[in-house]
Amino acid sequence: MTTKKWWKEAVVYQIYPRSFNDSNGDGVGDIQGIIEKLDYLKELGVDVVWLSPVYKSPNDDNGYDISDYRNIMDEFGTMADWEEMLAEMHKRGIKLIMDLVVNHSSDEHEWFQESRKSKDNPYRDYYIWRPGKNGTEPNNWEATFGGSVWEYDEQTDEYFLHLFSKKQPDLNWENPKLRQEVYDMMKFWLDKGIDGFRMDVINFISKVEGLPDGEKVEGKKYVSGHQYFMNGPRIHEFLQEMHKEVLEDYNVMTVGEMPGVSPEEGKLYTGEERKELNMVFQFEHMDLDTQPGKNKWHLKPLDLRDLKKSLGKWQSELEDGGWNSLYWNNHDQPRIVSRWGDDKEYRVTSAKMLATCLHMMKGTPYIYQGEELGMTNIKFDSIEDYKDIETLNMYNERVVGNGEGPQEIMQSIYTKGRDNARTPVQWDDSEHAGFTTGNPWIKVNENYQEINAEKALDDKDSIFHYYRKLIQLRKQHEVIVYGSFEMMYEEHAEIFAYTRTLGEETLLVVTNFSGNTHKFDSSIDLKYAELLISNYEVAEKEANSFELRPWEARVYKI
Numbered sequence: 098m099t100t101k102k103w104w105k106e107a108v109v110y111q112i113y114p115r116s117f118n119d120s121n122g123d124g125v126g127d128i129q130g131i132i133e134k135l136d137y138l139k140e141l142g143v144d145v146v147w148l149s150p151v152y153k154s155p156n157d158d159n160g161y162d163i164s165d166y167r168n169i170m171d172e173f174g175t176m177a178d179w180e181e182m183l184a185e186m187h188k189r190g191i192k193l194i195m196d197l198v199v200n201h202s203s204d205e206h207e208w209f210q211e212s213r214k215s216k217d218n219p220y221r222d223y224y225i226w227r228p229g230k231n232g233t234e235p236n237n238w239e240a241t242f243g244g245s246v247w248e249y250d251e252q253t254d255e256y257f258l259h260l261f262s263k264k265q266p267d268l269n270w271e272n273p274k275l276r277q278e279v280y281d282m283m284k285f286w287l288d289k290g291i292d293g294f295r296m297d298v299i300n301f302i303s304k305v306e307g308l309p310d311g312e313k314v315e316g317k318k319y320v321s322g323h324q325y326f327m328n329g330p331r332i333h334e335f336l337q338e339m340h341k342e343v344l345e346d347y348n349v350m351t352v353g354e355m356p357g358v359s360p361e362e363g364k365l366y367t368g369e370e371r372k373e374l375n376m377v378f379q380f381e382h383m384d385l386d387t388q389p390g391k392n393k394w395h396l397k398p399l400d401l402r403d404l405k406k407s408l409g410k411w412q413s414e415l416e417d418g419g420w421n422s423l424y425w426n427n428h429d430q431p432r433i434v435s436r437w438g439d440d441k442e443y444r445v446t447s448a449k450m451l452a453t454c455l456h457m458m459k460g461t462p463y464i465y466q467g468e469e470l471g472m473t474n475i476k477f478d479s480i481e482d483y484k485d486i487e488t489l490n491m492y493n494e495r496v497v498g499n500g501e502g503p504q505e506i507m508q509s510i511y512t513k514g515r516d517n518a519r520t521p522v523q524w525d526d527s528e529h530a531g532f533t534t535g536n537p538w539i540k541v542n543e544n545y546q547e548i549n550a551e552k553a554l555d556d557k558d559s560i561f562h563y564y565r566k567l568i569q570l571r572k573q574h575e576v577i578v579y580g581s582f583e584m585m586y587e588e589h590a591e592i593f594a595y596t597r598t599l600g601e602e603t604l605l606v607v608t609n610f611s612g613n614t615h616k617f618d619s620s621i622d623l624k625y626a627e628l629l630i631s632n633y634e635v636a637e638k639e640a641n642s643f644e645l646r647p648w649e650a651r652v653y654k655i
């Protein structure tokens with residue numbers, strides 16, 4: 098039996114502040130810019146905002162490298178602005194969850210500045226330091242943003258670990274003092290009145306003792322060490338401790354970002370009686386268009402059957418006691434309408450279909466800024482226009498370093514690069530899409546005259562209004578939140594269909610992931626069914642078998 102919770106009934110909207118809305122013309126989004134758009138979010142109907150990091154940061158990784166956890170980045174505003182934003186959100190009944198980035202800090206954090214000074218500095222063990230091995234790095238792990246995970250520091254003749262960039266040293270969770278600092282900092286924000294946390298790569302915080310070498314790969318100097326830090330030996334203990342020390346005392350929501358988490362582990366992280374997290378962001382479905390065993394830049398077309406299998410497994414595994422998060426997009430992923438929809442002829446129809454398929458599953462749905470407008474991927478001609486550290490490091494390593502042809506690499510960047518999600522939100526058809534009066538820090542997508550919020554608000558058939566309706570339906574029909582899930586048509590390569598059932602009520606969700614037409618035979622009698630939402634006109638009282646048009650989506654309540 099699923100227990101009722103406010104965060105199960107909520108829809109979350111993610112703001113990536115740098116690209117959301119600039120109020121002061123410096124080309125960078127900011128907190129006052131967010132305040133200006135709260136009525137827009139209210140109209141959309143979302144319940145919670147997840148705000149990507151706004152803390153002090155040298156921006157090596159756009160705020161995911163924090164140099165002061167208790168203060169606001171100058172470019173974004175002041176603590177007073179932040180407090181005003183929180184009050185304005187709460188006034189509108191919108192909750193706020195903050196990003197908690199504690200697998201690593203910035204190397205400019207004062208803890209690290211101290212830590213690197215000497216081996217006996219009181220902050221030394223806040224980070225992971227090791228002597229070199231045979232005159233080189235302590236192990237052969239590769240960093241997510243390229244190169245070794247180890248950086249040599251002359252001052253003490255040791256290396257420090259960084260799973261991401263060398264400006265993001267990993268914090269040492271084995272040290273109870275460090276853990277206490279993190280818990281105190283969490284309370285600092287909770288006591289200001291926030292409603293929870295999204296936790297950055299939180300399943301990386303416990304590393305296997307000894308940090309063993311990863312399995313060697315022919316021709317590669319550095320290899321993945323993920324089995325030694327993903328879902329590591331003490332992870333559940335740390336999360337349970339965090340729950341007991343901090344979360345237990347507040348009525349808040351938590352979502353842990355967890356690359357490499359399986360449904361079985363997901364159940365452990367989210368099982369209510371275990372007191373760890375409310376839900377996790379899993380990545381299985383985001384990896385289905387990557388060649389197996391390779392990194393994300395090695396492309397492969399999506400087979401819809403894989404997607405159904407994966408999402409279906411998560412649905413059933415977490416049915417009792419656990420809880421799913423539902424997402425297609427975030428600041429690290431390409432735009433879904435370009436990825437698995439059709440961002441040309443059927444942009445509007447396919448964006449609505451994708452939204453339907455996601456929002457009707459069991460779990461808490463997340464909308465990433467601009468998704469509700471059907472914003473698309475970006476193709477900059479020149480690598481110079483890209484800003485993302487992951488993209489630029491990969492390009493440099495492969496094109497400049499290995500001499501690979503730039504064309505194929507640019508194709509991967511167009512398909513998977515994180516900047517696809519980071520171009521400014523398109524508010525209207527004025528210069529720079531109304532995002533800024535200055536020079537945007539990253540170029541605006543040229544399609545802003547066609548795709549923008551002002552236009553979407555004026556058009557009752559827009560993607561925006563469709564999302565609004567999906568959110569409203571969730572408030573009106575409990576079955577959308579709490580109903581159990583069952584997949585249909587498992588072997589079909591283009592139809593994604595399922596039912597949701599709660600007591601006497603059943604929902605039938607039918608979506609077409611293609612530009613082809615398909616006949617759909619419902620095994621459920623639709624004679625007395627009510628069509629709750631669809632992205633096409635549907636003739637009154639259609640038969641149980643009907644033609645599913647390109648990218649069509651229908652939801653019936655029986």
Ligand code: NOJ
Binds near residue numbers: 158161261429
């Ligand atoms: C995951 C975040 O979503 C991503 O943007 C960031 O680069 C890494 N974690 C490192 O913090």
